[in-house]
Amino acid sequence: MKKRISLLLSFLFIVLSLVGVSFFNPIQAADDQVTLRISWWGSQSRHDYTLKLLDMYTKLHPNVSFEPEYTGWADYWTKLSYQAAANDLPDIMQSGIGWPETTTLINANMFADLTPYRGKELDLSGVADSLVKTGMNNEKLLGVPVSSNALAIIYDPEILQKAGIKAPAADYTWDDFLSICKTINAKLGIYGTGEIETPNILLTYYPRQFGEHFYDKDAKYGVGISKEVLVNYWKLKLKLQKAGLMPDLAEISQEMGVEDHPIVHGKAAFAWKWAPNLSVLEAPTGKSYKLLTLPGPNQDDALYIKAGMHFSVAESSKHKAEAARFISWLLNNIEANQIMNAERGVPADADVRAAMIPNLGETQKKVFEYLDFVSQHSSPKDTFLPENVNDINQFVNELEEQVLFEVFTPEEAADKFFENLPNL
Amino acid sequence: MKNTVKKINKFIDKHKLTGYIFASPWIIGFSIFFIIPILNLIYYSFTDFNLIADPSWVGLENYHHLLVDPKILKALKVTVSYVIFSVIPRLAFALFIAIKLNQKRKGIGIYRTIYYIPSILGGSVAVAVLWRMLFTRDGVINSLLGLIGIHSGISYIGNPKTALSTIILLAIWQFGSSMLIFLAGLKNISPTYYEAAAIDGAGRFSIFKNITLPLLSPVILFNIIMQIINGFMVFTQGYIITKGGPLNSTLFWVLYMYRRGFESYDMGYASAMALIMLLIVALISLFVFKTSSKWVFYEVKEN
Numbered sequence: 001m002k003k004r005i006s007l008l009l010s011f012l013f014i015v016l017s018l019v020g021v022s023f024f025n026p027i028q029a030a031d032d033q034v035t036l037r038i039s040w041w042g043s044q045s046r047h048d049y050t051l052k053l054l055d056m057y058t059k060l061h062p063n064v065s066f067e068p069e070y071t072g073w074a075d076y077w078t079k080l081s082y083q084a085a086a087n088d089l090p091d092i093m094q095s096g097i098g099w100p101e102t103t104t105l106i107n108a109n110m111f112a113d114l115t116p117y118r119g120k121e122l123d124l125s126g127v128a129d130s131l132v133k134t135g136m137n138n139e140k141l142l143g144v145p146v147s148s149n150a151l152a153i154i155y156d157p158e159i160l161q162k163a164g165i166k167a168p169a170a171d172y173t174w175d176d177f178l179s180i181c182k183t184i185n186a187k188l189g190i191y192g193t194g195e196i197e198t199p200n201i202l203l204t205y206y207p208r209q210f211g212e213h214f215y216d217k218d219a220k221y222g223v224g225i226s227k228e229v230l231v232n233y234w235k236l237k238l239k240l241q242k243a244g245l246m247p248d249l250a251e252i253s254q255e256m257g258v259e260d261h262p263i264v265h266g267k268a269a270f271a272w273k274w275a276p277n278l279s280v281l282e283a284p285t286g287k288s289y290k291l292l293t294l295p296g297p298n299q300d301d302a303l304y305i306k307a308g309m310h311f312s313v314a315e316s317s318k319h320k321a322e323a324a325r326f327i328s329w330l331l332n333n334i335e336a337n338q339i340m341n342a343e344r345g346v347p348a349d350a351d352v353r354a355a356m357i358p359n360l361g362e363t364q365k366k367v368f369e370y371l372d373f374v375s376q377h378s379s380p381k382d383t384f385l386p387e388n389v390n391d392i393n394q395f396v397n398e399l400e401e402q403v404l405f406e407v408f409t410p411e412e413a414a415d416k417f418f419e420n421l422p423n424l
Numbered sequence: 425m426k427n428t429v430k431k432i433n434k435f436i437d438k439h440k441l442t443g444y445i446f447a448s449p450w451i452i453g454f455s456i457f458f459i460i461p462i463l464n465l466i467y468y469s470f471t472d473f474n475l476i477a478d479p480s481w482v483g484l485e486n487y488h489h490l491l492v493d494p495k496i497l498k499a500l501k502v503t504v505s506y507v508i509f510s511v512i513p514r515l516a517f518a519l520f521i522a523i524k525l526n527q528k529r530k531g532i533g534i535y536r537t538i539y540y541i542p543s544i545l546g547g548s549v550a551v552a553v554l555w556r557m558l559f560t561r562d563g564v565i566n567s568l569l570g571l572i573g574i575h576s577g578i579s580y581i582g583n584p585k586t587a588l589s590t591i592i593l594l595a596i597w598q599f600g601s602s603m604l605i606f607l608a609g610l611k612n613i614s615p616t617y618y619e620a621a622a623i624d625g626a627g628r629f630s631i632f633k634n635i636t637l638p639l640l641s642p643v644i645l646f647n648i649i650m651q652i653i654n655g656f657m658v659f660t661q662g663y664i665i666t667k668g669g670p671l672n673s674t675l676f677w678v679l680y681m682y683r684r685g686f687e688s689y690d691m692g693y694a695s696a697m698a699l700i701m702l703l704i705v706a707l708i709s710l711f712v713f714k715t716s717s718k719w720v721f722y723e724v725k726e727n
Contacts, residue, residue: 078686081475082475084475084476085475085476104475105476110476248582250582250583251582253582253666253667254556254581390687390689391688401671402671405584
């Protein structure tokens with residue numbers, strides 16, 4: 001008897017634990033009811049207002065409900081690749097077409113081509129063509145740009161004034177930049193500038209000043225930069241560091257997030273960042289910074305507007321049209337964009353931008369104006385990325401580290417780069 | 425009816441089924457979460473696998489690549505020196521404190537709690553961040569040195585020569601769990617041995633060497649094995665405090681594996697690395713077990 005009871009109990013135990021698993025059962029919806037899974041990365045404030053936007057959309061379209069999935073930046077791509085591997089991608093994803101992070105997903109055909117919905121569910125009429133192109137890959141529209149973004153130099157006019165320097169004119173050059181940094185360093189004893197961006201970012205700009213593209217479809221191994229330009233780039237960075245015009249790598253690597261930049265601590269006059277970072281830098285200091293284009297020559301050829309981010313639809317999604325309709329609403333609805341308050345970057349749609357301008361704060365206004373300026377003074381972004389882009393980027397980072405710790409000279413590092421390129 | 429019940433009972437008795445059924449949640453869990461993943465891992469290590477597309481068989485290519493990858497050697501060197509220089513001092517320190525705390529005094533419980541706190545905090549991200557703030561150029565350590573007249577402009581974490589040492593220091597600071605295990609071991613040693621030794625007039629060192637150490641040796645063995653395994657799995661500190669840098673001086677094996685897998689989407693290579701790590705840890709554990717018969721003393725021996 002006892003034995004039977006114990007056996008019964010043990011069976012009960014297992015059955016119960018299995019039931020726990022099998023209860024996970026999606027709610028069956030009526031035929032015209034659509035549930036869209038949507039995922040994004042971001043900070044807490046983005047999570048909060050995006051959830052609000054989803055509620056708003058459901059109120060307008062009672063047949064659409066959402067299952068949101070949101071995380072920070074670091075885990076986002078790992079999670080997406082897991083979901084892609086399980087063929088379980090969300091219907092709508094915040095993404096970045098043409099970013100190294102998405103190359104694997106694009107090569108595996110995970111994003112749907114939205115061209116068929118363009119002009120119907122998806123209204124892109126207010127978005128500049130060059131911006132729409134950032135979402136294209138092989139003639140397919142894989143991502144809808146929600147905002148625009150550009151590289152910028154953020155500077156502290158107070159420091160320049162203290163050092164007795166006039167703000168640089170729009171067509172200033174690298175030499176001007178160096179001499180300004182030198183003056184600041186000599187007069188005030190601080191760095192001139194924070195890091196002039198990481199190589200993976202600056203090399204999307206610097207080679208274009210000299211008619212080259214770091215990644216170039218027609219070049220050998222997909223890398224179009226010449227040895228000369230690469231050497232000059234490293235020489236420049238090394239020079240800035242050795243002269244004390246820029247923090248050394250030991251210090252740069254210890255910066256904790258954007259808001260820990262030397263400009264915030266009053267230790268530098270220039271910060272090389274994406275334009276929307278202005279608000280992040282101004283917030284802790286209460287100061288008013290200004291935006292400046294990167295140094296010339298040939299800024300018009302080298303600067304580019306990129307999408308702040310895209311929204312993509314999964315190829316596996318069963319509700320592509322509904323997904324496209326939602327993205328279109330997010331892009332074109334003025335009320336939604338006022339809630340978003342340009343937190344995802346300067347809105348891509350011209351009408352939305354125009355409607356927002358009267359209500360903008362000082363900081364946002366500067367960013368809007370800067371992006372307006374750059375859109376007049378820039379060339380299309382390079383779209384090509386080789387398949388092993390992540391390995392090449394990583395290798396450039398390592399070589400730069402060795403240049404800045406003076407293990408290799410810039411020439412040696414450049415030689416190493418081209419020597420090892422075929423093996424990456 | 426009665427017959428069938430009897431038969432069932434007999435069947436259950438014979439195969440010890442009840443026991444298995446009760447153990448089954450663990451058995452199922454172990455198979456799903458350990459055995460199957462390990463078999464998968466072995467398979468993936470022979471493939472080119474980017475997580476999304478189906479893996480394609482490449483034979484020994486990943487292992488071939490492992491042999492010529494200069495970063496593998498670097499990662500191995502960094503990890504092994506981390507294990508050696510963190511495990512030995514940590515255990516010695518833990519034992520020392522455990523002996524100090526193994527006495528009857530007022531408030532000893534408070535001391536034990538205090539000494540254990542670093543271990544609770546140690547593995548967490550928050551402490552990794554704290555460590556960064558202590559050892560950067562403008563950090564607390566340099567400020568304290570400045571107070572006594574030493575002005576050092578070194579960022580201990582940003583310097584390739586000192587980065588690993590700061591992480592090792594953090595590991596030694598987290599001696600608490602080994603200390604607790606030592607403390608439990610010390611409590612288990614019968615006081616009669618110490619009384620006898622005291623009557624015989626043995627000195628402190630002699631008591632430690634001839635009574636404490638041998639009787640504690642099974643616990644020491646356990647601690648050594650656990651700490652070695654934990655040491656090889658070091659990840660968080662390198663990932664958060666130093667990001668593997670500078671100049672790869674803190675590129676731990678698991679950190680490099682993570683990068684290959686989740687940043688370069690080279691899961692085949694990462695799997696091969698994981699398998700090699702498994703083998704290395706297994707071999708070292710085996711080695712320690714083999715030598716243990718020479719130095720571990722069990723009061724009760726089987727047969």
